[in-house]
Amino acid sequence: MPKHDAIIIGGGHNGLVCAAYLARAGRKVLVLERRERIGGAAVTEEVFPGFRFSVFSYVVSLLRPEIIRELDLPRHGLHILPLESTLTPLPNSDYLAQWNDHDQNRRELARHSLRDAEAYDEFGLMLHQMARAVKPLLAMAPPDPTSLSFRELLGMKRLGEYFKSLRKEHFYRLTKLLTMSSADFLDEWFETEALKATKSASGIIGTLLGPRSPGTAYVLLHHYMGELDGVFRAWGFAKGGNGSVSAAIAAAARAAGAEIRTSAPVAQILVKWGRAIGVVLENGEEIRAKLVVSGADPRRTFMQLVGEKHLPAPFVESIRRFRFRGSSAKVNLALGELPDFTCLPGRGPHLRGAISISPSVAYLERAYDDAKYGEVSRQPYMDIVIPSLIDPEMAPPGKHVMSIFVQYAPYHVNGGWTDARREALGDTVIDTLSQYAPNLKNAILHRQVVTPADIERIVGLAEGNIFQGELSLQQMFFLRPVPAWAKYRTPLRGLYQCGAGTHPGGGVMGASGRNAALQILGTA
Amino acid sequence: MLKTTPFHERTAALCASHAWRRWAGYVVASSYELSHEREYHAIRSSAALFDVSPLYKYLVRGKDAARLLDHVVTRNIQELKVGQVAYTPWCDAAGKVLDDGTIARLAETEFRMTAAEPNLRWLQDNAAGLEVAIEDVSEPIAAVSLQGPASRAILGNIDVKYFRLAETELFGVPVSVSRTGYTGDLGYELWFSAKQALAVWDGLIEAGTPYGIVPAGMLALDVARIEAGLMLIDVDYVPARKALIDSQTSSPYELDLGWTVNLKKERFVGREALAAEASRGPQWRFVGIEIEWQSLERLYAEVGLATRLPATAWRTSVPIHAGKVQAGYATSGGWSPLLKKYIALAHLRSHFAAPGTPLDIEITVEHRRKRAAARVVKKPFFDPGRKRA
Numbered sequence: 001m002p003k004h005d006a007i008i009i010g011g012g013h014n015g016l017v018c019a020a021y022l023a024r025a026g027r028k029v030l031v032l033e034r035r036e037r038i039g040g041a042a043v044t045e046e047v048f049p050g051f052r053f054s055v056f057s058y059v060v061s062l063l064r065p066e067i068i069r070e071l072d073l074p075r076h077g078l079h080i081l082p083l084e085s086t087l088t089p090l091p092n093s094d095y096l097a098q099w100n101d102h103d104q105n106r107r108e109l110a111r112h113s114l115r116d117a118e119a120y121d122e123f124g125l126m127l128h129q130m131a132r133a134v135k136p137l138l139a140m141a142p143p144d145p146t147s148l149s150f151r152e153l154l155g156m157k158r159l160g161e162y163f164k165s166l167r168k169e170h171f172y173r174l175t176k177l178l179t180m181s182s183a184d185f186l187d188e189w190f191e192t193e194a195l196k197a198t199k200s201a202s203g204i205i206g207t208l209l210g211p212r213s214p215g216t217a218y219v220l221l222h223h224y225m226g227e228l229d230g231v232f233r234a235w236g237f238a239k240g241g242n243g244s245v246s247a248a249i250a251a252a253a254r255a256a257g258a259e260i261r262t263s264a265p266v267a268q269i270l271v272k273w274g275r276a277i278g279v280v281l282e283n284g285e286e287i288r289a290k291l292v293v294s295g296a297d298p299r300r301t302f303m304q305l306v307g308e309k310h311l312p313a314p315f316v317e318s319i320r321r322f323r324f325r326g327s328s329a330k331v332n333l334a335l336g337e338l339p340d341f342t343c344l345p346g347r348g349p350h351l352r353g354a355i356s357i358s359p360s361v362a363y364l365e366r367a368y369d370d371a372k373y374g375e376v377s378r379q380p381y382m383d384i385v386i387p388s389l390i391d392p393e394m395a396p397p398g399k400h401v402m403s404i405f406v407q408y409a410p411y412h413v414n415g416g417w418t419d420a421r422r423e424a425l426g427d428t429v430i431d432t433l434s435q436y437a438p439n440l441k442n443a444i445l446h447r448q449v450v451t452p453a454d455i456e457r458i459v460g461l462a463e464g465n466i467f468q469g470e471l472s473l474q475q476m477f478f479l480r481p482v483p484a485w486a487k488y489r490t491p492l493r494g495l496y497q498c499g500a501g502t503h504p505g506g507g508v509m510g511a512s513g514r515n516a517a518l519q520i521l522g523t524a
Numbered sequence: 525m526l527k528t529t530p531f532h533e534r535t536a537a538l539c540a541s542h543a544w545r546r547w548a549g550y551v552v553a554s555s556y557e558l559s560h561e562r563e564y565h566a567i568r569s570s571a572a573l574f575d576v577s578p579l580y581k582y583l584v585r586g587k588d589a590a591r592l593l594d595h596v597v598t599r600n601i602q603e604l605k606v607g608q609v610a611y612t613p614w615c616d617a618a619g620k621v622l623d624d625g626t627i628a629r630l631a632e633t634e635f636r637m638t639a640a641e642p643n644l645r646w647l648q649d650n651a652a653g654l655e656v657a658i659e660d661v662s663e664p665i666a667a668v669s670l671q672g673p674a675s676r677a678i679l680g681n682i683d684v685k686y687f688r689l690a691e692t693e694l695f696g697v698p699v700s701v702s703r704t705g706y707t708g709d710l711g712y713e714l715w716f717s718a719k720q721a722l723a724v725w726d727g728l729i730e731a732g733t734p735y736g737i738v739p740a741g742m743l744a745l746d747v748a749r750i751e752a753g754l755m756l757i758d759v760d761y762v763p764a765r766k767a768l769i770d771s772q773t774s775s776p777y778e779l780d781l782g783w784t785v786n787l788k789k790e791r792f793v794g795r796e797a798l799a800a801e802a803s804r805g806p807q808w809r810f811v812g813i814e815i816e817w818q819s820l821e822r823l824y825a826e827v828g829l830a831t832r833l834p835a836t837a838w839r840t841s842v843p844i845h846a847g848k849v850q851a852g853y854a855t856s857g858g859w860s861p862l863l864k865k866y867i868a869l870a871h872l873r874s875h876f877a878a879p880g881t882p883l884d885i886e887i888t889v890e891h892r893r894k895r896a897a898a899r900v901v902k903k904p905f906f907d908p909g910r911k912r913a
């Protein structure tokens with residue numbers, strides 16, 4: 001008899017969540033992490049002495065409140081600090097700020113457009129209502145509409161009920177959301193370019209699509225789900241960086257009896273008679289278990305760890321077609337002083353929130369144009385936070401760290417990623433940002449540039465896609481990662497998936513890990 | 525930073541209580557003095573001066589101005605005479621109230637509309653194809669409300685009839701004076717350029733001092749408006765734009781504003797839904813409730829206390845029962861210092877809404893949830909003859 005009930009491949013946040021739920025149900029769980037640290041893409045590393053970075057993922061936006069509650073993550077060290085605002089500096093030295101305070105926000109929007117200031121609340125209410133109708137989907141294994149089995153039909157019925165709860169006009173809107181581009185959808189509501197651009201940005205994050213690409217509107221809603229839990233306040237910056245999210249989940253898993261091994265790279269999943277029976281580590285060690293759950297992305301899981309020969313050909317073909325196309329990079333800066341924005345000089349509350357380089361929809365679309373043809377955007381979209389202003393322990397006293405999410409930096413860049421290209425990307429980012437904050441160059445003490453190729457190499461995410469596969473409509477819900485295999489199961493008995501390559505997808509959400517565990521336990 | 529009104533220089537100096545609150549993105553005084561009591565009594569016995577600048581104000585001008593407003597609100601605006609003011613709600617297509625305010629006809633083709641919420645977008649969207657200009661004048665126009673029996677004398681015995689308007693000059697400033705207010709008393713609202721706000725304020729204080737004028741804040745106003753049976757947006761009803769679920773919305777009929785709905789108008793926003801509701805009768809009514817003193821006294825006596833009363837008007841939802849069923853809920857209430865009655869405004873299922881219907885209202889007495897006897901009474905609770913005279 002194997003010693004372990006389940007082996008989880010990968011100590012990313014989803015693997016850890018899955019481990020915690022299985023362990024809480026009394027299963028003997030072993031987590032195997034390739035790197036010397038747990039967390040996957042949710043890690044905090046002291047890249048430069050005294051300067052700590054959430055090297056990859058950098059905010060908490062979608063972490064499921066039920067996971068926070070059920071695993072009691074605050075007791076295990078999770079502390080989510082608020083991010084208060086979004087600042088969009090503009091090339092004409094003006095800016096658009098979105099504030100948490102309703103009055104302050106309305107006043108600021110009214111400065112740009114009285115109509116938009118009024119539309120803002122209605123837009124929020126509309127998204128709220130649609131997100132409310134769609135949100136239950138996040139916590140369920142997506143039903144397959146082609147199946148007539150009782151279980152699937154029941155799932156479809158539940159789904160139908162959620163949609164029925166929508167008002168007629170919201171149902172129409174939802175249909176539009178599913179089919180439109182985020183820019184077109186926002187055009188129906190707003191006239192301020194910077195507002196539309198900043199909002200549409202959340203529709204393109206992690207994809208190789210532009211704000212005018214159809215299907216991106218839905219992704220807006222996906223990101224809005226996090227805001228739906230507004231009262232719960234699951235949105236913000238994790239004290240200690242995103243590594244502390246992973247650490248809290250790991251602590252919860254350990255407390256429930258799970259064993260977590262680092263520096264334990266899995267070389268192969270052992271298959272016998274169509275069943276996964278364990279794994280072999282790169283050092284040759286063989287570990288058997290009743291179940292194997294892979295937190296790795298679908299390509300790595302099936303093409304590398306299992307191997308094509310153990311899988312049906314059509315399934316292999318579908319996995320091959322699953323799109324990754326990583327499109328984003330990170331630039332992490334150690335700063336001697338805070339950036340001073342021309343549009344809003346000095347150290348104000350605007351620096352404690354997100355800073356978005358998204359002056360217009362055309363700007364974003366142009367950034368996409370470059371990427372479409374295999375180039376890094378000459379003027380990229382950026383989402384910036386200064387964690388040390390929120391959690392001073394991220395940097396030495398008086399010094400700061402800055403996290404810059406950059407898009408587009410396509411994985412399939414013409415000529416491939418080289419050290420020179422990486423540095424050129426860093427320069428592009430710094431040059432672009434310096435147009436808005438001229439003191440930046442002099443403030444930089446150190447910089448780290450993380451390309452999609454680096455993400456793939458370090459974290460193992462295929463093509464550096466931060467969501468373990470593009471969040472685009474044709475690979476979501478019952479199509480994620482592959483039609484007919486969307487319920488965390490695989491063609492191999494005893495092999496499950498729990499990564500973001502499954503429904504509902506990426507973001508430090510944990511839903512895939514939890515849903516997979518519930519499927520395995522038969523309680524979903 | 526929140527915005528301050530054009531009177532802030534004066535009001536800040538007066539605000540001994542340091543009690544401010546928000547209103548439409550502005551800070552206004554809750555009370556100037558340490559207690560709002562004297563400010564309240566000024567409304568009923570002399571005159572109270574309120575800074576009501578945060579109201580949203582729109583100038584609607586052009587050939588089709590009357591047509592636009594007539595289409596948007598439930599009352600007949602085409603028939604409004606020049607110099608007349610109408611209080612009216614307006615609804616969405618489902619006949620649910622979006623907001624309420626006043627419309628003053630300044631000239632044949634010129635109107636001033638007040639609103640509690642921003643409505644520029646709503647007006648613009650409904651003005652498609654019409655020859656009309658809509659201007660948001662919320663900031664350039666300052667407004668004060670002078671309310672109370674002495675208000676007419678303070679304005680030099682101005683002759684403006686109830687819900688009428690006059691253009692005049694006060695303290696050297698062109699002022700539009702409407703005989704309107706939110707207290708159910710004799711009173712006026714003054715509209716003028718924000719640039720000359722302080723001159724008008726100073727003039728009113730000087731002219732009013734012999735008559736006992738008292739600058740008053742929102743706490744005093746809240747008591748007076750409940751006595752007058754006047755509902756407050758976000759407190760007594762959820763505007764349809766903010767409703768998360770349909771059951772949070774209210775029609776004018778459900779808010780006791782059926783009298784403002786003119787179904788004889790050929791078309792206006794929400795007409796069909798309202799016509800249907802008018803024929804079937806509203807499910808809810810918005811009524812006055814009086815909580816019986818004896819019942820209160822008994823509840824407090826049971827725990828060895830003398831009767832206690834809320835120090836200010838409250839604005840929370842409080843369940844109201846009729847025997848074993850919940851008949852509805854009160855949304856604001858308080859002690860009327862003038863009437864010596866504990867009163868509240870409440871939403872009741874229609875069949876519990878007849879005056880005199882006996883009810884129970886929840887009340888917490890020494891940490892325990894109790895029920896006090898109450899009954900439905902006619903609104904307004906207080907309706908002095910001078911209001912219209």
